[in-house]
Amino acid sequence: MSDGNIPIGGLLPVSFLDWDGRVVSVIFTQGCNFHCPYCHNRELVLGEVDLLSQEWVIEEIKCRKDFLDGIVISGGEPTVHEGLPCFIRELKKATGLPVKLDTNGSNPDMLKTLIHEKLISCVAMDMKGPWDKYQHITRSNVSVELVKASLNVLRRSNLEYVLRTTYVPHLMSLEDLKEVQKQLSHDRSWRIQLFSSRKTLDEEYLYYAEPSPLDVKEFLPDVPVVGIDL
Ligand SMILES: C[S@@+](CC[C@H](N)C(=O)[O-])C[C@H]1O[C@@H](n2cnc3c(N)ncnc32)[C@H](O)[C@@H]1O
Ligand code: SF4
Numbered sequence: 001m002s003d004g005n006i007p008i009g010g011l012l013p014v015s016f017l018d019w020d021g022r023v024v025s026v027i028f029t030q031g032c033n034f035h036c037p038y039c040h041n042r043e044l045v046l047g048e049v050d051l052l053s054q055e056w057v058i059e060e061i062k063c064r065k066d067f068l069d070g071i072v073i074s075g076g077e078p079t080v081h082e083g084l085p086c087f088i089r090e091l092k093k094a095t096g097l098p099v100k101l102d103t104n105g106s107n108p109d110m111l112k113t114l115i116h117e118k119l120i121s122c123v124a125m126d127m128k129g130p131w132d133k134y135q136h137i138t139r140s141n142v143s144v145e146l147v148k149a150s151l152n153v154l155r156r157s158n159l160e161y162v163l164r165t166t167y168v169p170h171l172m173s174l175e176d177l178k179e180v181q182k183q184l185s186h187d188r189s190w191r192i193q194l195f196s197s198r199k200t201l202d203e204e205y206l207y208y209a210e211p212s213p214l215d216v217k218e219f220l221p222d223v224p225v226v227g228i229d230l
Contacts, residue, residue: 006081007031009049011057013064015072019100019122020162022069025061029075029084034104035139036128037202038168038195044076045201054087058094065095070121072100079107088119100124106142108149115157122160125150127190129165129172130179137171151184161189164226167216168195170208174219181220192216194227 009030012018018026032045043049061071071091078084078101088099098121101114105125114120129137131144154161165180177192184190194211216225 005054006078006083006087008052008054008057009044009047009076011052011060013060014068018072018074018102019070023067024070024072024100025064025068026072026074027057027061029073029078029081031080032075032077032104033080033106033140034077034128034142035201036137036166037139037200038166038171038197038205039201040196040199041076042199042201054090058091061091061097062094065097068095068097070098070100071095072102074102077104077106079103079110084110085113085117085119088114089117092119098122103150104128104138105147105150108146108153111150111153115153115159120159122162123154124162124164125154127151127163127165127180127184130176131183133172133176137168163187163190164193165190166193166195167211168205168208169211170205174215177216177220177223181223191224191226192220194225196227 007030008027010028012026015024015026018024028044030044030047030049030051039045092099099119100122101120102124128134134144135141163184167177194213197206197208197210200206213225213227
């Protein structure tokens with residue numbers, strides 16, 4: 001994709017769930033460099049949606065801007081698109097709203113650029129699992145050094161950030177979650193999201209068990225647990 005032009009596969013005009021305490025619009029970019037089998041945004045990852053015009057998306061948000069507290073850019077994986085900084089610049093110019101980024105952490109350079117140019121105000125970054133299980137969980141050959149670098153970028157910035165791990169019992173154990181807590185040095189911004197099997201990239205995962213919130217809370221009592229049905 002060329003400068004400022006990113007593939008947008010979806011727009012959720014109003015959401016109360018995607019940025020704590022804020023009413024936001026959510027933009028979903030198409031395409032991802034990971035292939036997490038549990039991913040609920042399968043059409044975006046597989047590139048099976050009709051793309052929306054960037055101008056239309058910006059206009060839709062602009063006409064609601066007085067009722068919104070921010071914009072979330074999610075996906076797919078937004079940071080795989082080189083045009084992302086330019087797109088966010090246009091979005092902010094048109095709406096004046098703060099932007100939160102959802103990312104898998106695989107592009108620390110992009111993260112650095114977005115922070116340096118003051119284009120984002122908050123980041124939610126996934127920690128997919130213990131470092132030694134990253135490639136298995138994401139079904140990709142991602143270098144964990146990139147994710148570690150993104151973590152350092154966030155920690156050195158003054159930005160609000162959240163780290164989150166989606167707990168999928170078929171892919172990881174409760175002990176693995178403890179390992180993630182250790183590898184994050186008990187970072188207080190870490191939270192656990194419960195896997196929902198309603199829609200998944202790998203259709204076998206439609207039949208895998210969802211975790212029990214009580215089991216997780218009992219095992220890791222200090223960590224916030226969130227889930228679609230909680
Ligand atoms: C679809 S991803 C897009 C942003 C980015 N690619 C990432 O992985 O963080 C947004 C969030 O949804 C979570 N997620 C994906 N599939 C899920 C599922 N089946 N149940 C619960 N959360 C899920 C991811 O772990 C991530 O925190
Ligand atoms: S959950 Fe995984 S596959 Fe889905 S968009 Fe995020 S990184 Fe990509």
